Amino acid sequence: MAEAIQKKLQAELEKYQQMQKDVSKSMSARHKLETQLTENTIVKDELDLLDSENTVYKLIGPVLVKQDLDEAKATVAKRLEYINGEIQRYETLLKEMERKLDQHREVLSSLQQEYQRAQGRPVGKV
Amino acid sequence: MAVNLTELSLPQLEGLKGQLEQEIEFLTSSIGQLKIAQTKYVEAKESLSVLNKENAGKELLVPLTSSMYVPGALSDVEHVLVDVGTGYYVEKNVEETKEFFKRKIDFLTKQIEKIQPALQEKHAMKQAVLEVMNMKIQQLHSQQTSQAGTAKA
Numbered sequence: 001m002a003e004a005i006q007k008k009l010q011a012e013l014e015k016y017q018q019m020q021k022d023v024s025k026s027m028s029a030r031h032k033l034e035t036q037l038t039e040n041t042i043v044k045d046e047l048d049l050l051d052s053e054n055t056v057y058k059l060i061g062p063v064l065v066k067q068d069l070d071e072a073k074a075t076v077a078k079r080l081e082y083i084n085g086e087i088q089r090y091e092t093l094l095k096e097m098e099r100k101l102d103q104h105r106e107v108l109s110s111l112q113q114e115y116q117r118a119q120g121r122p123v124g125k126v
Numbered sequence: 127m128a129v130n131l132t133e134l135s136l137p138q139l140e141g142l143k144g145q146l147e148q149e150i151e152f153l154t155s156s157i158g159q160l161k162i163a164q165t166k167y168v169e170a171k172e173s174l175s176v177l178n179k180e181n182a183g184k185e186l187l188v189p190l191t192s193s194m195y196v197p198g199a200l201s202d203v204e205h206v207l208v209d210v211g212t213g214y215y216v217e218k219n220v221e222e223t224k225e226f227f228k229r230k231i232d233f234l235t236k237q238i239e240k241i242q243p244a245l246q247e248k249h250a251m252k253q254a255v256l257e258v259m260n261m262k263i264q265q266l267h268s269q270q271t272s273q274a275g276t277a278k279a
Contacts, residue, residue, distance in 0.1 A: 039211055039212055040211075040212060042210075042211055043210055043211040043212050043214055046210040046211070046214075046216070046226070047210070047214070047216075050216060054216050054217055054218060054222075055216070055217040056214060056215070056216050056217075057207065057214070057215040057216070057217070058213055058214055058215075059213040059214070059215060060213075064207075064215055072214060076212070076214075079212075
């Protein structure tokens with residue numbers, strides 16, 4: 001009896017740890033996106049200050065390619081839109097993960113109690 | 127955070143101290159990085175002063191690598207190419223570029239000013255934690271010595 005519960009506990013614990021790993025992975029991904037967001041916002045602000053007198057170049061590999069100002073603005077705007085969307089996506093994903101993690105924690109603690117009872121030890125003496 | 131420090135135990139205070147130290151380190155290194163970036167912009171802005179009409183057409187040595195230079199002539203003293211980030215470069219005239227650098231420097235100054243109060247606050251919190259820790263340790267000491275005293279008597 002106790003052994004079966006122990007096995008289950010072990011499996012659940014592993015699942016829980018995996019979930020924690022996933023959460024921290026998503027966190028760092030979101031963090032990266034936020035950095036990109038700041039970077040692109042700065043570029044957008046700069047491009048907004050320009051007029052048709054200024055020539056814009058885009059660095060592609062080792063070459064600078066002349067680019068239309070409006071085109072550059074559109075690209076950056078699109079990028080910002082995409083990054084914002086991704087951040088939103090991660091936000092909801094993380095919320096969902098946190099919720100699942102909370103649920104899992106409860107499952108774990110009840111399993112732990114069950115295990116201790118099965119071992120005949122008084123609950124809460126660990 | 128409305129926690130009375132005196133109610134925490136020594137290990138808890140120790141943990142809090144460690145956490146604060148980490149935060150202080152992080153903020154300090156952030157400020158350091160911002161300052162490095164700022165210095166780069168200041169240097170770039172200053173080097174623009176070479177681009178004036180007097181120097182137009184003058185000869186100069188262009189570094190092809192860090193150890194090899196080729197002679198060249200300064201043909202354009204009015205336009206420079208500025209990296210505005212994420213792979214975009216913009217051709218600007220000298221005045222515009224000076225403004226660009228000024229904007230960047232001001233921006234970084236503002237960021238540093240934003241972090242500074244946070245850092246000071248963390249410092250103050252660490253100080254408070256240290257004081258409470260000292261107090262607790264002294265209390266512990268005096269308790270032990272008084273116990274030893276009563277045991278002897």
